Amino acid sequence: MLTERLNQKRQSTNLYEQVANHIQRLIEEGTFSSGDKIPSVRKLRDELKVSISTVMEAYRLLEDRGLIEAHPQSGYYVRTRLPKILSCPSISTMDIKPSQVNIADFVRMVLKDVGKRDVVQLGSLQPDPELVPFQRLSAILAGVIRRKKKESVMYDQIQGYKPLRVEIAKRLLSSGCTVTPEEIIITSGCMEAILFALLATCNPGDTIAIESPVFFNLLELLELLRIKAIEIPCHPESGIIIEALKNSIEDHPVKACVVNPNFSTPLGSLMPDKNKQELVSLLSEHNIPLIEDDIYGDLYFTPNRPWAAKAYDTSGMVLLCSSFSKTLAPGYRVGWIVPGKFKERIELAKSAGNYATATPQQMAIREFLIDGGYDRHLRKIRREYARRMELMCRAIGKFFPENTRSACPRGGISLWVELPKSVDSLELYKKAHEYGISFVPGPLFSVRRKYKNFIRLNSAFWSDKIEKALATLGHLAGEMTGR
Amino acid sequence: MLTERLNQKRQSTNLYEQVANHIQRLIEEGTFSSGDKIPSVRKLRDELKVSISTVMEAYRLLEDRGLIEAHPQSGYYVRTRLPKILSCPSISTMDIKPSQVNIADFVRMVLKDVGKRDVVQLGSLQPDPELVPFQRLSAILAGVIRRKKKESVMYDQIQGYKPLRVEIAKRLLSSGCTVTPEEIIITSGCMEAILFALLATCNPGDTIAIESPVFFNLLELLELLRIKAIEIPCHPESGIIIEALKNSIEDHPVKACVVNPNFSTPLGSLMPDKNKQELVSLLSEHNIPLIEDDIYGDLYFTPNRPWAAKAYDTSGMVLLCSSFSKTLAPGYRVGWIVPGKFKERIELAKSAGNYATATPQQMAIREFLIDGGYDRHLRKIRREYARRMELMCRAIGKFFPENTRSACPRGGISLWVELPKSVDSLELYKKAHEYGISFVPGPLFSVRRKYKNFIRLNSAFWSDKIEKALATLGHLAGEMTGR
Numbered sequence: 030m031l032t033e034r035l036n037q038k039r040q041s042t043n044l045y046e047q048v049a050n051h052i053q054r055l056i057e058e059g060t061f062s063s064g065d066k067i068p069s070v071r072k073l074r075d076e077l078k079v080s081i082s083t084v085m086e087a088y089r090l091l092e093d094r095g096l097i098e099a100h101p102q103s104g105y106y107v108r109t110r111l112p113k114i115l116s117c118p119s120i121s122t123m124d125i126k127p128s129q130v131n132i133a134d135f136v137r138m139v140l141k142d143v144g145k146r147d148v149v150q151l152g153s154l155q156p157d158p159e160l161v162p163f164q165r166l167s168a169i170l171a172g173v174i175r176r177k178k179k180e181s182v183m184y185d186q187i188q189g190y191k192p193l194r195v196e197i198a199k200r201l202l203s204s205g206c207t208v209t210p211e212e213i214i215i216t217s218g219c220m221e222a223i224l225f226a227l228l229a230t231c232n233p234g235d236t237i238a239i240e241s242p243v244f245f246n247l248l249e250l251l252e253l254l255r256i257k258a259i260e261i262p263c264h265p266e267s268g269i270i271i272e273a274l275k276n277s278i279e280d281h282p283v284k285a286c287v288v289n290p291n292f293s294t295p296l297g298s299l300m301p302d303k304n305k306q307e308l309v310s311l312l313s314e315h316n317i318p319l320i321e322d323d324i325y326g327d328l329y330f331t332p333n334r335p336w337a338a339k340a341y342d343t344s345g346m347v348l349l350c351s352s353f354s355k356t357l358a359p360g361y362r363v364g365w366i367v368p369g370k371f372k373e374r375i376e377l378a379k380s381a382g383n384y385a386t387a388t389p390q391q392m393a394i395r396e397f398l399i400d401g402g403y404d405r406h407l408r409k410i411r412r413e414y415a416r417r418m419e420l421m422c423r424a425i426g427k428f429f430p431e432n433t434r435s436a437c438p439r440g441g442i443s444l445w446v447e448l449p450k451s452v453d454s455l456e457l458y459k460k461a462h463e464y465g466i467s468f469v470p471g472p473l474f475s476v477r478r479k480y481k482n483f484i485r486l487n488s489a490f491w492s493d494k495i496e497k498a499l500a501t502l503g504h505l506a507g508e509m510t511g512r
Numbered sequence: 513m514l515t516e517r518l519n520q521k522r523q524s525t526n527l528y529e530q531v532a533n534h535i536q537r538l539i540e541e542g543t544f545s546s547g548d549k550i551p552s553v554r555k556l557r558d559e560l561k562v563s564i565s566t567v568m569e570a571y572r573l574l575e576d577r578g579l580i581e582a583h584p585q586s587g588y589y590v591r592t593r594l595p596k597i598l599s600c601p602s603i604s605t606m607d608i609k610p611s612q613v614n615i616a617d618f619v620r621m622v623l624k625d626v627g628k629r630d631v632v633q634l635g636s637l638q639p640d641p642e643l644v645p646f647q648r649l650s651a652i653l654a655g656v657i658r659r660k661k662k663e664s665v666m667y668d669q670i671q672g673y674k675p676l677r678v679e680i681a682k683r684l685l686s687s688g689c690t691v692t693p694e695e696i697i698i699t700s701g702c703m704e705a706i707l708f709a710l711l712a713t714c715n716p717g718d719t720i721a722i723e724s725p726v727f728f729n730l731l732e733l734l735e736l737l738r739i740k741a742i743e744i745p746c747h748p749e750s751g752i753i754i755e756a757l758k759n760s761i762e763d764h765p766v767k768a769c770v771v772n773p774n775f776s777t778p779l780g781s782l783m784p785d786k787n788k789q790e791l792v793s794l795l796s797e798h799n800i801p802l803i804e805d806d807i808y809g810d811l812y813f814t815p816n817r818p819w820a821a822k823a824y825d826t827s828g829m830v831l832l833c834s835s836f837s838k839t840l841a842p843g844y845r846v847g848w849i850v851p852g853k854f855k856e857r858i859e860l861a862k863s864a865g866n867y868a869t870a871t872p873q874q875m876a877i878r879e880f881l882i883d884g885g886y887d888r889h890l891r892k893i894r895r896e897y898a899r900r901m902e903l904m905c906r907a908i909g910k911f912f913p914e915n916t917r918s919a920c921p922r923g924g925i926s927l928w929v930e931l932p933k934s935v936d937s938l939e940l941y942k943k944a945h946e947y948g949i950s951f952v953p954g955p956l957f958s959v960r961r962k963y964k965n966f967i968r969l970n971s972a973f974w975s976d977k978i979e980k981a982l983a984t985l986g987h988l989a990g991e992m993t994g995r
Contacts, residue, residue, distance in 0.1 A: 133860050155667060163665040170872065171654035182646040184638060184842040217700050217845075221866035228736055233716040249864035253711055253857075359667040360871035362700075374736075377616050381732035383704035387870045388843035389653065 044079060045086035049094075052087065056096055056107055065107045067097060095332035098412070108412070115426055115435045118265045118447035121479060127236040127257040127281060128476045132248045136473055139458065149498040151468040151486045154294060154442055156355050160410045160489075165402065166358055170393035181389045187380045189215025189365070190391035196398040197365055204326060205340025206349065208367050214375055215365050215386045219324045222350035222366035223287065224250060225382065226320040229374035230348070231256050235284040238277055238317075240269050242445070242474035242483070244294045247287060258476050259283065265436040265445065268293060268300040271307050278315050285318045291335045292325035295445040295474050295485040297438025299331070305338040313344045318371065323351040324364075325441035327407055330415035335440070345370030353394055355442070356407060361390035414442055417491040424496055428503030430510045442489040448482045452509045457484070460505050466498045527562060528569035532577075535570065539579055539590055548590045550580060578815035581895070591895070598909055598918045601748045601930035604962060610719040610740040610764060611959045615731045619956055622941065632981040634951040634969045637777060637925055639838050643893045643972075648885065649841055653876035664872045670863045672698025672848070673874035679881040680848055687809060688823025689832065689850065697849050697858055698869045702807045705833035705849035706770065707733060708865065709803040712857035713831070714739050718767040721760055721800075723752050725928070725957035725966070727777045730770060741959050742766065748919040748928065751776060751783040754790050761798050768801045774818045775808035778928040778957050778968040780921025782814070788821040796827045801854065806834040807847075808924035810890055813898035818923070828853030836877055838925070839890060844873035897925055900974040907979055911986030913993045925972035931965045935992045940967070943988050949981045 052067065061067055068076065070084045077084070088105055091097045097105045140152065174181045188194065194210035201208055216222040231237060233255035239247065241260030251258050259281060261274045269288055277283060288308065290300040300308070312319045321338050329335055339349040348371055352364025363386060368375040379385070397403055421444055422437040434447040448454065454470035461468065468487075471480030535550065544550050551559065553567045560567070571588055574580045580588045623635065657664045671677065677693035684691055699705040714720060716738035722730065724743030734741050742764060744757045752771055760766060771791065773783040783791070795802045804821050812818055822832040831854055835847025846869060851858040862868070880886055904927055905920040917930040931937065937953035944951065951970075954963030 133864075137856075158662055158666050161662075161665055163661045166665055167657040167661040170657050174650040174653050178646045178650040179641055179644075180843075182644055182649055182841045182843050183641050184837075217866040217870065220864065224865050232738060246864055246867075249860055253861055253864050255715060354667075358665045360663075360665050360868075362866065362868065362870040373620075377732055378736055381616075381703065381729055381736050382707050383700040383845065383866075384729075384837075385843075385845065387700065387845040387873055389872065390870055 045083045048083060048087035049090040052091055053096055061107045067105050069104055117436050118434045118445060120264055121241050121262045127259040130248050130252040130258055130476050133252050136245050139473060148465050148467045149494060154487050157489045160413060162406055166393060169396045170389060173392040173396055174389050181392060185385050185388045187376055187385050189386055193391045193395040196395055203334045205336035213365050213367055214379055215391060217362040217386045218354055219350050219352035219364040220246060222364050223320060225375050225378035226348040226350060227254055228378045229371045230285045230318040236281055238274055238283045238286040240288060242295050242480055245473040260476055263296055263298060265296050266298055267304060268298040271304060275311060283317055285320055286312055287320040289322040290338050291323055292438055292441030294443040297441050297443050297445060299335055299439055302336060306341045309338050309341040309347060313346045319347045321347055321349045323349060324355055327356050328411060328414055329440040331439050363390050363394050418488045420491050421488045424499045428500045430507040442487055444486040444488045446484050448506050449510045450482050451511060452482045452506050454482060454484050457506055461502055464501050466502055528566045531566060531570035532573040535574055536579055544590045550588050552587055600919050601917045601928060603747055604724050604745045610742040613731050613735040613741055613959050616735050619728050622956060631948050631950045632977060637970050640972045643896060645889055649876060652879045653872060656875040656879055657872050664875060668868050668871045670859060670868050672869055676874045676878040679878055686817045688819035691850050695850055697862055698874060699847045699849055700845040700869045701837055702833050702835035702847040703729060705847050706803060708858050708861035709831040709833060710737055711861045712854045713768045713801040719764055721757055721766045721769040723771060725778050725963055728956045743959055746779055746781060748779050749781055750787060751781040754787060758794060766800055768803055769795055770803040772805040773821050774806055775921055775924030777926040780924050780926050780928060782818055782922055785819060789824045792821050792824040792830060796829045802830045804830055804832045806832060807838055810839050811894060811897055812923040814922050846873050846877050901971045903974050904971045907982045911983045913990040925970055927969040927971040929967050931989050932993045933965050934994060935965050935989050937965060937967050940989055944985055947984050949985055
């Protein structure tokens with residue numbers, strides 16, 4: 030049957046593609062599961078009566094699609110895919126009106142133990158230092174400043190180091206964005222890009238639309254800038270609900286919209302392409318700038334890199350913000366913004382705000398990008414973060430009380446968990462603290478301090494210690510359900 | 513007479529101090545002028561009938577006071593002091609009310625050729641790259657990141673690298689400020705410190721008091737943040753006029769005040785200690801935060817480092833901002849703020865704004881500070897910038913039309929020149945551009961675009977080419993006087 034199917038199509042598409050599609054179906058239908066070895070090249074050649082090179086091409090394609098991986102001296106295996114262990118968390122209800130943001134004191138109070146070394150940190154979204162190529166980066170940085178002593182010490186252009194912008198422009202093609210280096214401005218990380226985007230598009234007292242739940246750093250920024258927020262409900266898997274956003278826009282003078290379409294924090298949701306397109310066209314229609322945070326876009330566990338919403342921008346209304354802080358070097362503080370039609374105001378913000386981003390790191394990251402090490406590095410950390418996300422989801426399924434829910438994201442390092450209604454995450458936070466365990470309680474992700482029975486975990490780390498901490502956390506939560 | 517004078521006082525103060533004071537008088541009275549050789553140690557011993565070690569102590573003291581300098585294998589010379597070549601520029605008149613700032617487009621239009629390589633740049637206030645110790649800094653940075661691979665790549669504390677804050681705290685003692693490392697927050701340069709200080713103290717729509725003339729980057733920042741400004745007149749030598757500020761405060765709801773007490777740009781003025789003290793007490797009385805920009809404080813040509821206004825702060829109302837960008841490494845983007853009672857809001861701004869300043873440069877600068885090279889370096893560049901300032905003032909006296917005025921600052925790298933009333937500096941700018949010469953026209957330094965017949969020059973560079981450019985500029989200005 031197999032060979033028949035192939036023979037029928039042999040004329041129309043490439044043979045190796047047909048072979049690849051066939052294997053993909055077998056994986057999707059469950060014939061081969063995560064971690065299974067798939068037939069060897071020789072075996073498949075004999076089965077399908079095709080050439081060795083056709084099978085090899087097919088397997089290469091499946092690797093590109095992220096479905097299989099080669100284990101040296103062993104063969105090809107189905108890549109770990111995230112199981113649907115838990116049901117999806119609930120969708121929040123709509124807020125009626127914009128709120129003044131007043132969260133910073135609350136965040137400070139709650140997170141005062143972050144950074145303490147004796148605590149199992151499931152809180153802040155740090156990448157695992159062991160997955161940061163600090164040896165190579167340091168060697169590259171040292172080499173760069175030896176070769177470019179004067180340039181690395183002096184002021185660079187406000188827009189940032191041109192050769193780095195060239196590389197970023199190239200990489201943006203895989204996000205569906207065709208931009209020139211002149212359309213990019215380097216910032217000191219992604220948050221700075223968002224800060225400048227807000228300064229460029231909003232006045233204090235204005236209202237913007239944000240996702241709910243939303244990362245609390247954005248709330249702090251809104252408080253600082255005295256910008257009001259209206260929280261738009263999000264689906265835990267597909268992100269912001271366009272219909273809800275549409276209603277808000279019609280009811281309120283929304284001046285901008287901040288969205289994290291790819292593996293948002295805390296949800297980890299991934300907006301389908303169709304939704305991204307709708308989002309961009311809805312906002313453009315209403316002449317509302319979209320500030321897009323794509324910081325986790327490269328950490329996909331899906332076969333291909335998801336596109337940025339910016340890819341659908343035809344009117345320059347999308348300001349795309351991202352950085353290398355989650356994939357490469359948090360401490361280097363190198364991010365960027367593609368500001369569309371707001372370029373002049375973003376340049377003003379950068380120039381007046383801190384003149385330029387530090388030069389040496391821009392040079393080092395550019396070298397890391399051009400020597401090809403970055404893609405290899407990304408493949409490695411994606412595989413590893415996917416594995417850890419799965420392990421963490423499984424641990425939650427195993428240790429947490431009944432009716433715990435989580436979407437188990439297909440990218441990023443943020444895991445959003447809904448506990449049974451009777452669990453107060455702030456209470457749980459205090460109790461967990463006594464056991465040396467830290468996470469971020471749900472109410473920090475909302476202007477109105479909703480999500481009382483939710484928690485956010487950092488899924489970037491995995492160890493026996495963390496597994497034990499999750500067991501303890503699950504046990505503590507279980508006690509609070511009163512069962 | 514000399515020995516008599518000494519004998520009379522011999523009992524009361526240290527003998528070497530008396531000798532030093534005596535020589536200082538001779539310098540001040542003109543017996544010895546800039547560049548003159550003063551008597552050798554042996555000669556003075558014989559003249560004054562004191563011991564060799566007393567004379568050596570006295571000369572050391574005079575060196576500390578910045579009055580003389582040792583030339584190896586040659587002896588001691590009177591340090592170059594700036595001549596009073598030109599009369600002081602005029603003081604601007606008072607503005608009646610706060611103005612919305614709207615300058616960015618004007619700045620962009622005027623300065624569009626900045627950075628072009630074929631132009632003699634007398635405009636932007638870059639330090640001379642030849643006076644930046646890029647060889648050593650690069651070697652130190654390379655060494656640091658080799659030794660601290662992981663720490664240099666990962667996120668550091670929001671407040672910044674603690675060992676660097678320790679060194680900054682030590683150095684602040686010479687500015688009259690006793691602060692702990694916990695009271696310091698590292699920023700990406702001085703402008704970022706000012707940005708955060710404004711975000712921490714003002715709301716958009718608020719009015720702040722600023723110096724007039726004022727550096728245009730501050731005006732751009734105010735435009736970005738939609739903060740109104742009231743321009744307070746300044747004396748070209750002693751800075752902001754306290755009485756004028758007092759009147760403004762009484763007439764308007766001033767929410768903060770930004771002042772550059774030590775070698776402000778563009779004026780180059782130095783506020784006397786008494787004025788600083790009055791400034792701080794006036795503002796504290798009215799509960800108005802003082803945002804102090806001390807970026808040029810270490811570039812003094814005076815005998816001692818001038819104190820910061822912060823030195824007189826007893827209520828925590830002064831936010832002291834500075835950086836290493838003018839003395840050490842512009843491209844490293846390392847500055848700091850001592851925010852007084854506004855620490856929590858500055859931390860929020862830093863955390864929400866760009867999380868932290870890049871780690872590697874903080875480590876490198878700290879190494880540069882602890883190995884003692886920084887003071888030696890500062891002595892060297894101070895001497896050189898003083899020499900260049902003098903050469904530039906002399907050239908202006910020589911080449912520029914009659915009635916040109918300038919205060920010839922005692923520190924910094926900014927020279928403010930008043931041309932005869934009939935010279936329009938924007939016209940001059942256009943003409944100079946044809947000759948490949950760039951400077952910053954006066955109207956950029958005022959919300960209301962005053963200072964039409966003023967220009968700002970960067971005094972950090974000196975060469976035959978620059979001397980020629982000044983001759984050309986003077987000639988062009990002369991033509992515009994119509995004589």
